[in-house]
Amino acid sequence: MEKAISEIRQLLGDDGISTDDEDLRSHGYSEWSSINIDRLPTAVAFPNSTTDVATIAEICYKYKVPMIPYSGGSSVEGHFSASFGGVSVDFMNMNNIVEFHPEDMDIVVQPSVSWMDMNDKIKDSGLFFPVDPGPPAKIGGMIATNCSGTNAVRYGTMKDWVVNLTVVLADGRILKTRKRPRKSSAGYNLNGLITGSEGTLGFVTEATLKLAHIPEETGVAVTTFPTMRDAAKAATQVIHQGIPVGAVELLDDVQMDVINQMGGTGRQWKPLPTLFFKFSGTKAGVNDNIEGVRQIVYQNRGGDFEIEQDKAKQGALWSARKEALWSMMCLRKSGNEVWSTDVAVPLSKVPDLVEVSKDDLNRLGLFGSMLGHIGDGNFHETVLFDGEKEHEMVTECVHAMVYRALEMDGTCTGEHGVGLGKKTFLEEEVGKESLQVMRTIKAALDPRWIMNPGKILDP
Numbered sequence: 236m237e238k239a240i241s242e243i244r245q246l247l248g249d250d251g252i253s254t255d256d257e258d259l260r261s262h263g264y265s266e267w268s269s270i271n272i273d274r275l276p277t278a279v280a281f282p283n284s285t286t287d288v289a290t291i292a293e294i295c296y297k298y299k300v301p302m303i304p305y306s307g308g309s310s311v312e313g314h315f316s317a318s319f320g321g322v323s324v325d326f327m328n329m330n331n332i333v334e335f336h337p338e339d340m341d342i343v344v345q346p347s348v349s350w351m352d353m354n355d356k357i358k359d360s361g362l363f364f365p366v367d368p369g370p371p372a373k374i375g376g377m378i379a380t381n382c383s384g385t386n387a388v389r390y391g392t393m394k395d396w397v398v399n400l401t402v403v404l405a406d407g408r409i410l411k412t413r414k415r416p417r418k419s420s421a422g423y424n425l426n427g428l429i430t431g432s433e434g435t436l437g438f439v440t441e442a443t444l445k446l447a448h449i450p451e452e453t454g455v456a457v458t459t460f461p462t463m464r465d466a467a468k469a470a471t472q473v474i475h476q477g478i479p480v481g482a483v484e485l486l487d488d489v490q491m492d493v494i495n496q497m498g499g500t501g502r503q504w505k506p507l508p509t510l511f512f513k514f515s516g517t518k519a520g521v522n523d524n525i526e527g528v529r530q531i532v533y534q535n536r537g538g539d540f541e542i543e544q545d546k547a548k549q550g551a552l553w554s555a556r557k558e559a560l561w562s563m564m565c566l567r568k569s570g571n572e573v574w575s576t577d578v579a580v581p582l583s584k585v586p587d588l589v590e591v592s593k594d595d596l597n598r599l600g601l602f603g604s605m606l607g608h609i610g611d612g613n614f615h616e617t618v619l620f621d622g623e624k625e626h627e628m629v630t631e632c633v634h635a636m637v638y639r640a641l642e643m644d645g646t647c648t649g650e651h652g653v654g655l656g657k658k659t660f661l662e663e664e665v666g667k668e669s670l671q672v673m674r675t676i677k678a679a680l681d682p683r684w685i686m687n688p689g690k691i692l693d694p
């Protein structure tokens with residue numbers, strides 16, 4: 236380890252590698268993670284280029300030192316914790332837009348580009364990148380987790396927007412997955428293999444991403460329901476009827492109350508199960524879609540159907556939704572922890588899963604909120620709890636929700652990924668053979684098992 240650190244220091248200079256306690260902690264611990272471990276990385280390296288990353292990998296490969304890629308640090312399942320120590324590789328200095336091709340509707344970026352900053356920089360071109368996970372997320376981590384967000388119901392998930400990747404493998408080899416066409420059937424889909432691999436197969440050091448047109452018109456509608464089941468039923472009917480909503484988000488009574496307590500949206504909301512809809516498209520299309528959704532809402536006992544047309548208020552509304560996790564964290568008192576988790580199920584199962592999971596939270600007397608990208612059958616539970624007294628109960632509650640989702644032919648994680656927190660469910664979800672194939676792929680690309688070891692699967 237010491238030899239590796241010294242060789243990386245020779246490569247990057249004193250500023251390019253840190254062993255400061257604060258740096259080690261911020262790269263090995265996260266207060267919004269469902270799981271943390273005592274171990275921290277031994278050092279944090281800050282490469283400036285793909286060749287730097289390749290040389291770091293060669294050094295670590297030689298000395299069998301674990302490497303943990305790090306971009307925005309917003310993942311929530313202990314993804315970047317250093318299970319076996321080693322070097323955290325933080326891409327913070329690789330944060331440039333390399334090429335922008337508005338005529339081809341794509342962009343080439345380094346891994347530490349923030350999706351929000353990128354959208355701000357390119358907005359005058361009339362284009363945007365529609366995948367919207369946590370505000371601090373960066374492209375490298377977004378690819379590695381195959382993330383999504385509120386826009387996924389309309390635009391799909393991260394894997395749908397990757398054109399090509401530059402990847403550094405565990406031994407320092409550099410590969411580019413393909414050229415720059417918007418589609419290709421040439422050979423194995425290496426984009427698909429690396430996207431969602433959570434830094435366990437290689438480092439993403441550059442990516443070409445597709446872009447979409449900024450819609451001409453947008454609208455936001457909000458409506459409350461007497462029960463979670465009614466809200467979930469309305470949301471799934473909207474999708475069934477093929478109304479092309481931009482997003483449909485379910486927030487339960489507890490989450491609405493938390494948003495009220497934080498007061499960031501400039502108004503008070505009814506503390507009831509609530510659906511937020513986003514509409515986008517042409518003016519006529521948006522009006523048409525709003526009418527279609529209004530009918531379904533009323534058929535499912537929805538209350539006032541409130542349409543927000545003011546752009547600034549629409550923004551405030553969605554930022555409240557995006558920062559729901561942090562609103563919950565603001566309520567923590569000393570000794571409190573937050574556990575945020577997600578599952579996804581086929582659409583028809585959503586009302587059942589939502590209702591039973593809510594009952595479970597109430598039965599156990601836990602303070603937790605439910606919210607979700609309900610149009611994709613994906614929802615989240617965020618529990619605020621006493622770290623000492625209630626940990627076991629929360630574990631029971633989360634595990635029950637995951638097993639229920641699996642029984643319903645669903646997944647243990649719709650968008651957050653496996654990391655450390657969901658490892659125990661993977662075999663049950665994909666089966667022994669699939670897991671074995673994943674191990675074979677891992678061993679072929681990373682024979683010394685040094686890329687983010689301890690995550691997703693074990694040897």
Ligand SMILES: Cc1cc2nc3c(=O)[nH]c(=O)nc-3n(C[C@H](O)[C@H](O)[C@H](O)COP(=O)(O)OP(=O)(O)OC[C@H]3O[C@@H](n4cnc5c(N)ncnc54)[C@H](O)[C@@H]3O)c2cc1C
Pocket residue numbers: 267303304305306307308309310311314315326346367368369370371372373374375376377378379380381382383384385433434435437438439440557558559560561650651687690
């Ligand atoms: C408030 C909040 C809201 C959120 N909302 C959503 C949401 O709506 N949808 C959603 O999907 N997620 C959401 N998340 C989770 C998180 O934002 C996503 O998982 C995001 O994709 C992580 O990106 P990151 O840059 O922060 O990655 P990091 O946390 O830095 O890393 C995540 C994983 O990717 C690996 N990695 C990082 N960079 C690279 C690289 N260059 N090459 C290879 N591997 C790499 C890491 O080793 C790690 O395993 C939310 C999080 C927060 C805090």
